Amino acid sequence: MTLTIPKVQMHKSGPPCSGLVWGTMRSQSQFSNAHALADHLRWLLDHGITTLDTASVYGHPDPFTVEEFLGEALAQVGADKFEIVTKCGIQRLSKHRPENKVRHFDFSEKEIRKSTDLSLQKLGVDCLDVMLLHRPDYLMDPDETAGTLDDLVAQGKIKHVGVSNLSVSRTELVASRLKAPIVTNQIEFSPLHLNPISDGTFDHAIRTGYKPMIWSPIGGGRLLTSEDEHVVKLRGLLGTIAKTYGLDGPADAAIAFVNKHPVGGIPVVGSGNRDRILGAIKAINTDMDRQDWYSIIAATNPSLFL
Ligand SMILES: NC(=O)c1ccc[n+]([C@@H]2O[C@H](COP(=O)([O-])OP(=O)(O)OC[C@H]3O[C@@H](n4cnc5c(N)ncnc54)[C@H](OP(=O)(O)O)[C@@H]3O)[C@@H](O)[C@H]2O)c1
Numbered sequence: 001m002t003l004t005i006p007k008v009q010m011h012k013s014g015p016p017c018s019g020l021v022w023g024t025m026r027s028q029s030q031f032s033n034a035h036a037l038a039d040h041l042r043w044l045l046d047h048g049i050t051t052l053d054t055a056s057v058y059g060h061p062d063p064f065t066v067e068e069f070l071g072e073a074l075a076q077v078g079a080d081k082f083e084i085v086t087k088c089g090i091q092r093l094s095k096h097r098p099e100n101k102v103r104h105f106d107f108s109e110k111e112i113r114k115s116t117d118l119s120l121q122k123l124g125v126d127c128l129d130v131m132l133l134h135r136p137d138y139l140m141d142p143d144e145t146a147g148t149l150d151d152l153v154a155q156g157k158i159k160h161v162g163v164s165n166l167s168v169s170r171t172e173l174v175a176s177r178l179k180a181p182i183v184t185n186q187i188e189f190s191p192l193h194l195n196p197i198s199d200g201t202f203d204h205a206i207r208t209g210y211k212p213m214i215w216s217p218i219g220g221g222r223l224l225t226s227e228d229e230h231v232v233k234l235r236g237l238l239g240t241i242a243k244t245y246g247l248d249g250p251a252d253a254a255i256a257f258v259n260k261h262p263v264g265g266i267p268v269v270g271s272g273n274r275d276r277i278l279g280a281i282k283a284i285n286t287d288m289d290r291q292d293w294y295s296i297i298a299a300t301n302p303s304l305f306l
Contacts, residue, residue: 049300192300
């Protein structure tokens with residue numbers, strides 16, 4: 001089988017991105033230094049993964065440090081070879097944000113502008129391909145938030161605007177005040193987390209014409225490691241299904257499951273392991289049978305059949 005990663009459009013207005021995205025959230029645990037991360041980025045390019053997902057808040061053990069780590073690696077490889085998706089709005093306790101007294105969310109003009117400028121500087125780029133509002137800020141003033149994002153597009157600091165973890169109504173609220181189209185909603189979806197298929201999220205994406213980005217398609221590893229009785233059973237089923245398609249194991253069956261939904265979701269994989277990423281590439285080239293797909297639904301949430 002020839003393994004390819006298709007180039008897809010998140011939305012008709014763009015951006016083009018790779019049909020499998022690599023997420024940087026765990027990168028500081030996976031790579032000991034920026035040089036090792038740069039090697040990994042070159043390997044991703046060689047395999048057709050050109051889109052990287054990051055966020056202002058990512059960093060372990062120190063929040064707000066991944067973008068700088070990624071920027072050092074990108075400087076060695078060439079940031080212009082990638083599409084970069086980043087996010088703003090999560091505030092965590094960190095020595096880099098001494099003003100934060102509690103974890104909170106902030107979609108104010110001041111925070112979005114500050115976060116954008118810091119992302120540009122840390123990543124070492126002139127323009128961000130996509131800026132996502134990371135998690136709902138319940139105190140958001142939609143006119144202020146949308147107006148700020150449109151202005152950043154007009155200034156050429158960001159090319160496209162999207163959201164993440166936003167309900168359909170909140171996404172529509174932001175869209176109602178934005179001039180720019182919303183090009184994606186980055187959400188969780190996996191055999192362990194089925195909400196988007198039945199809560200209207202995927203219907204909204206199809207209706208309005210964007211592809212969601214799918215985070216934690218294997219539940220952040222929990223699908224492979226949890227000893228929870230229900231997960232052990234699900235892992236067994238996914239392992240059996242994987243064999244049918246010549247896939248490496250349950251993780252790849254989970255990615256083929258995610259990939260099957262007609263919404264055309266773009267999986268964001270978080271593994272730093274090359275064999276596992278190759279397995280994911282095989283998975284997005286696999287067309288899972290309808291009845292296998294439904295057997296996973298039945299194992300995870302039989303109430304969806306009622
Ligand atoms: N928008 C949001 O709110 C949000 C939230 C979470 C994540 N994200 C994005 O989505 C990306 C992916 O999330 P994720 O890392 O949770 O995705 P994931 O692909 O579901 O999980 C990756 C994790 O699973 C482990 N893993 C993979 N295969 C395994 C196997 N066969 N056995 C045991 N462990 C295995 C990986 O470890 P190895 O590295 O050792 O393979 C890694 O720790 C993040 O990097 C971030 O960019 C976004």
